[in-house]
Amino acid sequence: MKSSQALIPTQKEAPNDAQIISHQLMIRAGLISKLASGLYSYLPMGLKILQKIEKIIREEMNNSNAQEVLMPITQPAKLWKESGRWDEYGAELLRFNDRHNREFCLGPTHEEVITNLASQYINSYKQLPMNFYQIQTKFRDEVRPRFGVMRSREFIMKDAYSFHLDKDSMRVEFEKMHATYCRIFERLGLNYRPVLADSGSIGGESSIEFHVLAESGEDDICFSDESDYAVNIEKVAFSKQVKTNDASASEEKVLTKNITSIEDVAQFLKVEQKQCVKILIIKTTNGYKALALRGDHALNEIKTQNLFGNFEFASDKEIKSLDLKKGFIGVKDLSINLIVDYSAEVMVDFICGANHWDHHLTGVNWDGIKFEAVDLRNAIEGDASPDGKGKLVIKRGIEVGHIFQLGDKYSKAMNANVIGESGKAMMMIMGCYGIGVTRVVAAIIEQNYDNRGIIFPVNVAPFSVVIVPINYNKSTRVKGLADVLYQQCLDSDIEVLLDDRKERAGIMFADSDLLGIPHRIVLSDTHADNGNVEYKARNNPEKLEIKFDNALAFIQSKLI
């Protein structure tokens, strides 16, 4: 392709609503254009990249015997009511009515449709197992879209669904997809990790997320520094602990006027935050509960939800109505259920609110207090790894893939069964496997950039090579050489961009660097005097002079 005929709207400055590097660079390199919050158009270069990623995913999925299908984005409510998710899914599911006032939604995922499809066409155990996938647009009405295509409302996903006669078969496919995903992310040049995760609203028993390690990630991933333990912070489970110290202090009420936060209390009393206990009040469907955590720990909302169902933090008003003093709530004499985290349970001589304005208690112990102990908190850096080996290290990750063992959640609800060997109907067992294709684009950029722009791996770059002829429009010699090399590349099926614009060298260099094209050939009169061209790789500052006659072979050698 020639630059003069391509729409590559590069910009010097990023719009100021672009916060993270991948968003800024995708806008500046002219890959995407924002239409509205969480909605982006893919411009020609952006689409090229997307298609490269899709190609790799297709090849690997096909190699793993998955069959590609394409399902509608518009889905009838009927199916969602059958699965029970019409009521479960919440506001992220965009619902609407058609002209006949029938209810529909835009598909945030496709379990319902594929299960319906499978129950229609898979009738015998002899057809199993089967795995279907599609690469298609999803819509999720996110509370807060952000970071460009990283968390957008409309996005492209590769989703796959497998059907099995039994759990063993499902587990085999799960492992196969695990390996397939590893091959995909490796080919995409990503530094990634598979981690154990919570299965969320999709449901099912076991799930593994694939995270690309990057500072801008929205998830915290916990690793052991001594074993291969790797788990999403949501899912790090702690077990009951044994007390290591005995109580020794006696209880004392101290004046802490207007000192309410754990941070301030600890500072005021000159103790560490982990010597304090903090109380959170939540509202559940079974009434209010007080949750006690060690001062330096944070509540894990997923664990809380798993224990108590949907919940909200109590508002100031509600706290007041319970006769509690916000900022000074303690563990003693509570009128509501007290739930204590395992690591708070083993604390001795601790500090907490006095349930009395402007006072805290020191030297408090659990003796005589009625409570229930559970695992409630998030892991923090330095915690002992739950597998007993080493300590936890926490890193940020971008979730680019997630694989689930669904079991019979959908097949049961939607009555998807086959006739088994014995002649009796058997419920199908399912697995499902997703990759956020558009998010992968952003993740690749988050891991591959410098101060000049993107550094695409060859596998996903919009072009493999850019030819930068200096004075293309003045020097007939340079133009002649550039045109010859360009044609040679085209004839050899090399994806090449010829910058034939009437621009100065600096602009052409800046644009090709910004766009991240891996290989660059510069043609100029000075080089031509020696029969040479200049070669430079995007990821290497070194410039090489090579003979023009060898240029094509040289490029080809770089692309293997």
Added chain:
RNA sequence: CGGAGUGUAGCGCAGUUUGGUAGCGUACCUGGUUUGGGACCAGGUGGUCGAAGGUUCGAAUCCCUCCACUCCGACCA
């Protein structure tokens, strides 16, 4: 959902306090000089100042309503 902030040319911004002809940089167009890392000179195109309403002789500016977008928080008791 709460809290904060921002809407002025494709992008980045000033002007709003104190009402009085719509500005700057960049990008874009024309001509010229330049030509290996985002050149220079001259001229030019482009904006119903987010939308509607109100106050006023006069509104980007003051008042009201709405809309959009961004950030922060969903960590605190």
